[in-house]
Amino acid sequence: MRSNYLFTSESVSEGHPDKVADQISDAIVDLFLSKDPEARIACETLTTTQLVVLAGEIRGKGIMDEAGNWAPGVRDEVEKAVRDTVKRIGYEQDGFHWETFRFENNLHPQSAHIAQGVDASGNKDEGAGDQGIMFGYAANDTPDLMPATLYYSHKILEQMAADRHSGKAPFLEPDAKSQVTLRYEGSKPVAATAIVVSTQHGKGYDEGDKEAELHAYVKQVVADVIPSALLSDETVYHINPTGSFEIGGPDGDAGVTGRKIIVDTYGGASPHGGGAFSGKDPTKVDRSAAYITRYLAKNIVAAGLAQRVTIQLAYAIGVSKPLSLYVDTHGTGTVGDDELEAAIGKIEKLGGLTPRGIRTHLGLNKPIYARTAAYGHFGRKPEGDFFPWERTDLVDDLKAALA
Incomplete structure (x- = not known):
C-alpha cells in the first residue's frame, strides 16, 4: 500500500447548478415521504437559464393515482417546494430567479413492471429497486472518519455559504467550487500543497481593491477551516483563476x-x-x-x-x-x-x-x-x-x- 503521495478532492456549493438540481429532487422526495412513508420516488431535475424541469416516476397514497391524476393540491405543493428550495439557496438573479423561472412538472406514475419486482407479495420479500x-x-483522517481532502473542501464552501447567508460576505453569490490537495506521508495528511476556490461574485470583484478583498476573504476562510499545521508559505492558492465569475448557477451552466x-x-x-x-x-x-x-x-x-x-x-x-x-x-x-x-x-x-x-x-x-x-x-x-x-x-x- 502506497504511503507517500499527493491526493486531491473537490466540492461544489449549494448554488452549483448540479447541486441545485439535487436539492430540488430531494425536496420532492421529502415532500412525498411526508405524505406516504412507502412512496416510490425517482425524481430527476434539470436546471438552466430561468427554467426548472422535473421528470420521473412516482407512486404514493395521497400523491398520485395509477392513472396519473394528482391528489388535490399536491401539484401546487410540488411547485412550491421547488421554488422554496431555490429561494433558500439564494438565487434572485436575472438569469435565474426563484420567483420567476419557468417550471415544468413531468412526473408520472411508476412503471408497473418495476413495481412488481420491488413490492413484497406472498412469500416474496420486498426486492431491491434496481441492480x-x-x-x-x-x-x-478526520474526526468524522472521512478523507481529509474532501472534508476540508466541503468545509470551505460551507463556511462561505454561511457568511453569504448571514451578510458577512455580501459580495459572494451562490455558485462556488473548491479543491484541496494534501500531501500524505505514512498515509496521513501532513501538508496542504494547493487550494483552489472559484466563487461567483458581485460586480467589480474581479479587479483592483475589490478583487484583493475577495482573495483575502477566501484565504481567511481556508485558514479558519484547515488546521494551521497543514498550511504554510508553500501552499499555493488559485482563487477565481479564470478571472471573472459573475454569471453562475443554472444561468451559467445547466444542472442535472x-x-x-x-x-x-x-x-x-x-x-x-x-x-x-x-x-x-x-x-x-x-x-x-x-x-x-x-x-x-x-x-x-x-x-x-x-x-x-x-x-x-x-x-x-x-x-x-x-x-x-x-x-x-x-x-x-x-x-x-x-x-x-x-x-x-x-x-x-x-x-x-x-x-x-x-x-x-x-x-x-x-x-x-x-x-x-x-x-x-x-x-x-x-x-x-x-x-x-x-x-x-x-x-x-x-x-x-x-x-
Whole structure:
C-alpha cells in the first residue's frame, strides 16, 4: 500500500447548478415521504437559464393515482417546494430567479413492471429497486472518519455559504467550487500543497481593491477551516483563476440531478458504483445500500478494527438479499477482512442487509433527505432522524460478533 503521495478532492456549493438540481429532487422526495412513508420516488431535475424541469416516476397514497391524476393540491405543493428550495439557496438573479423561472412538472406514475419486482407479495420479500453495486468507505483522517481532502473542501464552501447567508460576505453569490490537495506521508495528511476556490461574485470583484478583498476573504476562510499545521508559505492558492465569475448557477451552466456523485461520497478516495442518490426513495439501493455500507465502514474504523476500509454490496433488481459483501481494510485491519465479512452477517439487527432491513435499521422512510443534497452525504453529524448512517452505534455489535 502506497504511503507517500499527493491526493486531491473537490466540492461544489449549494448554488452549483448540479447541486441545485439535487436539492430540488430531494425536496420532492421529502415532500412525498411526508405524505406516504412507502412512496416510490425517482425524481430527476434539470436546471438552466430561468427554467426548472422535473421528470420521473412516482407512486404514493395521497400523491398520485395509477392513472396519473394528482391528489388535490399536491401539484401546487410540488411547485412550491421547488421554488422554496431555490429561494433558500439564494438565487434572485436575472438569469435565474426563484420567483420567476419557468417550471415544468413531468412526473408520472411508476412503471408497473418495476413495481412488481420491488413490492413484497406472498412469500416474496420486498426486492431491491434496481441492480447495482454500492461502496462505503471510512478512514481515520478526520474526526468524522472521512478523507481529509474532501472534508476540508466541503468545509470551505460551507463556511462561505454561511457568511453569504448571514451578510458577512455580501459580495459572494451562490455558485462556488473548491479543491484541496494534501500531501500524505505514512498515509496521513501532513501538508496542504494547493487550494483552489472559484466563487461567483458581485460586480467589480474581479479587479483592483475589490478583487484583493475577495482573495483575502477566501484565504481567511481556508485558514479558519484547515488546521494551521497543514498550511504554510508553500501552499499555493488559485482563487477565481479564470478571472471573472459573475454569471453562475443554472444561468451559467445547466444542472442535472446526480452529476456530482464523487462530491457526494468520498472525493475519489473510494470506488463508486455509479448510482446517484438524490431524487430516490430508499427502496432504491443506489441510495440505501450506499448509506449502510458507509455505516458499516465507519463503525469498523470507530471500533479500532481498521484505519481505513472499503465495503462493497451488490444487488439484483427485485431480489431482496445482496448478491455479495466485500470488505477491504487495505492492510490496516486488526482482524482478517473475511472475519469482518462474517461478523457483519451475524448481526441480526441489520436484517440481512435486505432493502427492508436497511430501511428499518436506519429509519430511512422519513423526510430526511433535503439536508443531504449539498456538502456531502457522509461525514455529517447525526442529529435526531437525520444522517443515521453516521452513527457509531454498531461498534459493540461488531466486537461481539468477532468474539
